[in-house]
Amino acid sequence: MKRNWLILLLLLICLAPLTMQAQNKFFRFAQITDIHFAPGNPNPTEDLLRTVAQINATDSIDFVLVTGDLTDNGDRLCMERVKSCLDLLKAPYHVVLGNHETKWSESGCTAFADIYGGERFEFMHKGFLFLGFNSGPLMRMAYGHVVPQDIRWMIAEMEKAGKDTPVILVTHYPMLDGDVDNWYDVTDAVRPYNVRLFIGGHYHRNRQLSYDGLPGILMRSNLRDADGKPGYGIYEVGPDSIRVFTQRIGEPKQQWAAISLTHSYYDHQGRAEKYPDYSVNQAYPQVKATWTVQTGVGIYCSPATDGERVFVADDLGCLTAYNLKKGKRLWSFTAERRIVGTPAVAEGVVVFGSADKRVYGVNATDGKLLWTLDASAPVLGAAAIADGAAYIGASDHTFRAIDLKSGKLLWAYTDVQGYIETRPLLADGKVIFGAWDNTLYALDRQTGRECWKWTHGLSGMHYSPAAVWPVEADDKVFIADPKRALTAIDLRTGKTVWRTFQSQVRESVGLSEDGQRVYAKTMNDSIVCYAAQGGEARQLWATNAGFGYEHAPSMLPEKDGIVYASTNDGLVCALDGKTGRIIWQHKVGNSLINTVVPLEGQRVLVSSTDGTVTLLQAKK
Missing domain, CATH: 2.130.10.10 (YVTN repeat-like/Quinoprotein amine dehydrogenase)
Structure with missing residues (x-):
């Protein structure tokens, strides 16, 4: 009997590092998108505050991604009010601009950087590199657009992290023809790296997409739906997959997508599936x-x-x-x-x-x-x-x-x-x-x-x-x-x-x-x-x-x-x-x-x- 206990103890000691490693690999984060704060309409504020409260009451939310269209008119006062709500989050949060912050902006989009610390973000979390950047359009009614200097920045950050580092890219627009005019520049630029997922909003509904083979997730708007329920996203990252959930306020979360971390979704040496026609x-x-x-x-x-x-x-x-x-x-x-x-x-x-x-x-x-x-x-x-x-x-x-x-x-x-x-x-x-x-x-x-x-x-x-x-x-x-x-x-x-x-x-x-x-x-x-x-x-x-x-x-x-x-x-x-x-x-x-x-x-x-x-x- 004593020998059996000794074997069990040795086995637990050997397995402990692997168990700790698995625990360290797992993390959970939330996504809030398309808040559309507007003066005179209390609903978006109430929806956001209810979302913040529920995220704060949820165990193990490591951070929150906020993926654009914070406001309807892109003005400084409204963005500051949204920030005052987001500041109630217990977890750190990271924000990118949406088209409502870039098209209608009395500050020329400079107020966003003043309030939120920049027009793009970069951080590492448990071995994953997160890069968030603007997908436009800036000050002109047009398709979304990723400017050349942001593409160069992405490449530099991924090079610095190493080509094997898993990357999650965060935007407002999906990188699709008809949404972003230079989607192919973006997908071609990031293809040589270990991009596991694009995360965005804009459509106000859940969509699982492919951007020239690169996996993309669009999350529903934070605004209340037809049933009067605000909602947001939850991502659970494990050793072999990213599971994607919608979380309606006051209800159990519902999984609707999963992205493999072991499967190769695209050819790293390939090119975009199509390009503009110059005929x-x-x-x-x-x-x-x-x-x-x-x-x-x-x-x-x-x-x-x-x-x-x-x-x-x-x-x-x-x-x-x-x-x-x-x-x-x-x-x-x-x-x-x-x-x-x-x-x-x-x-x-x-x-x-x-x-x-x-x-x-x-x-x-x-x-x-x-x-x-x-x-x-x-x-x-x-x-x-x-x-x-x-x-x-x-x-x-x-x-x-x-x-x-x-x-x-x-x-x-x-x-x-x-x-x-x-x-x-x-x-x-x-x-x-x-x-x-x-x-x-x-x-x-x-x-x-x-x-x-x-x-x-x-x-x-x-x-x-x-x-x-x-x-x-x-x-x-x-x-x-x-x-x-x-x-x-x-x-x-x-x-x-x-x-x-x-x-x-x-x-x-x-x-x-x-x-x-x-x-x-x-x-x-x-x-x-x-x-x-x-x-x-x-x-x-x-x-x-x-x-x-x-x-x-x-x-x-x-x-x-x-x-x-x-x-x-x-x-x-x-x-x-x-x-x-x-x-x-x-x-x-x-x-x-x-x-x-x-x-x-x-x-x-x-x-x-x-x-x-x-x-x-x-x-x-």
């Missing part, structure tokens, strides 16, 4: 790139040019000048935060705003700083220059006129209710712009005195005429808002002349050089043209350009009788302004093309969110 470029071989620069940084604004140089601002706060003929880099000036508003240049001065709460004037020749003007919030508006003055709007509810040479404030209009991102229209002695408060403003250019305000009477900031760049002809201002109406407004009085839903346009307009025609882009395939003259909406032509679903706010400028349109998936279209006949199309990439800048001789300056800057040339 349109073969159909129009007369279009070539004179030069192309891959900046490696996201770009959310159009280029500006003085005829000799091209000025491009980017996500890292750099304004870079290139030689117009050859694309050679000339100089770079760096602000402290990202730049999302298109710069303007005149009289040797480049003017732009930054999310660092400043307006800058720099020397166009050498990039030397000439002056700065401080605002009290990020400056996200595009600049316009005329008669020695620069005009620009900011997120401190203020629109400013600035002396171009000295940077001295000429006047400030402080009665804007929302934040400003548009480029103002300068016409008839007025400066006209929209803001994210449902309002179009007209101010006296010399004094800043309010001339009129226009609103279509709809509640909710998402219907604001704020992303469109207004144009003017025949004593009318033309806009297209997110309500999908092309609208003509009396330039003198601010009264609606006509408003049509015929073409389902959104946030994109343009004007012919002779002021006779207004152009707009619809949300599905078509570019349309309306008469600028007269008191009623009159469509002149509509052309099916075949670009599919489209919601990017890129304007339609005309040069030498050719109107140019660009899309959220990298396509540039050139059409005859009078007839709508397609002259050529060219696909630059698969990401959002900002409003293009046409030059003489069918040359077009192009920038895109994937960091591409190029000069296209169409030969006759």
Whole structure:
């Protein structure tokens, strides 16, 4: 008997390390996603607080992942209120942005980093590397997008951890065609590493997906479901699998997926299952790139040019000048935060705003700083220059006129209710712009005195005429808002002349050089043209350009009788302004093309969110 006890004791001693190892391998974490906190609606707050309380009452939750759409409007106050709820968690938590934090952001997405400590996260837990990053889109209505600098960061972190280290990647969007425009860049970049799982939200329902073979999980929204129950996710990581559960408040958790940690789901040497189709470029071989620069940084604004140089601002706060003929880099000036508003240049001065709460004037020749003007919030508006003055709007509810040479404030209009991102229209002695408060403003250019305000009477900031760049002809201002109406407004009085839903346009307009025609882009395939003259909406032509679903706010400028349109998936279209006949199309990439800048001789300056800057040339 004594011998049996001795054998048993020896066996327990031998098995103890293995038991401890198995216990150390196991861990559990929670996921909260799509909270959609909104002022005036107590339900999302109540749902989140109930979720926090139940997570706190659950044994062995090591940490919590919060995967975006914390708020409806992306504003600082709402994000701070969400944080005050998340701070009640006993376990540490890690947060990534959702599209509601990136598209509608009066801070240019800088408030998120201020509040939560950064736009991405990295940590190791029991041998697993967790990487969370933004999947966009930033400040523009478009598909999701992972910027080049975040892809480089992921690769560097996985290299540092070692290729055998299991990795879990955390985003808001799923890495799928139709959700993220450069999904293939992401899956190709991470494929050589030991990626075990992508975790996200966005769909508001449970989905088990494959991203070019890499396993993906989307979790239901935290918002209460049809039965009035909030919910969240629980992940149990063991030695050979990750089990995925939905946890409704007050109910037992329900497993609905499992991911193997021993099975190889994808070929580490393979490639994405499909790539974007560039065959349109073969159909129009007369279009070539004179030069192309891959900046490696996201770009959310159009280029500006003085005829000799091209000025491009980017996500890292750099304004870079290139030689117009050859694309050679000339100089770079760096602000402290990202730049999302298109710069303007005149009289040797480049003017732009930054999310660092400043307006800058720099020397166009050498990039030397000439002056700065401080605002009290990020400056996200595009600049316009005329008669020695620069005009620009900011997120401190203020629109400013600035002396171009000295940077001295000429006047400030402080009665804007929302934040400003548009480029103002300068016409008839007025400066006209929209803001994210449902309002179009007209101010006296010399004094800043309010001339009129226009609103279509709809509640909710998402219907604001704020992303469109207004144009003017025949004593009318033309806009297209997110309500999908092309609208003509009396330039003198601010009264609606006509408003049509015929073409389902959104946030994109343009004007012919002779002021006779207004152009707009619809949300599905078509570019349309309306008469600028007269008191009623009159469509002149509509052309099916075949670009599919489209919601990017890129304007339609005309040069030498050719109107140019660009899309959220990298396509540039050139059409005859009078007839709508397609002259050529060219696909630059698969990401959002900002409003293009046409030059003489069918040359077009192009920038895109994937960091591409190029000069296209169409030969006759």
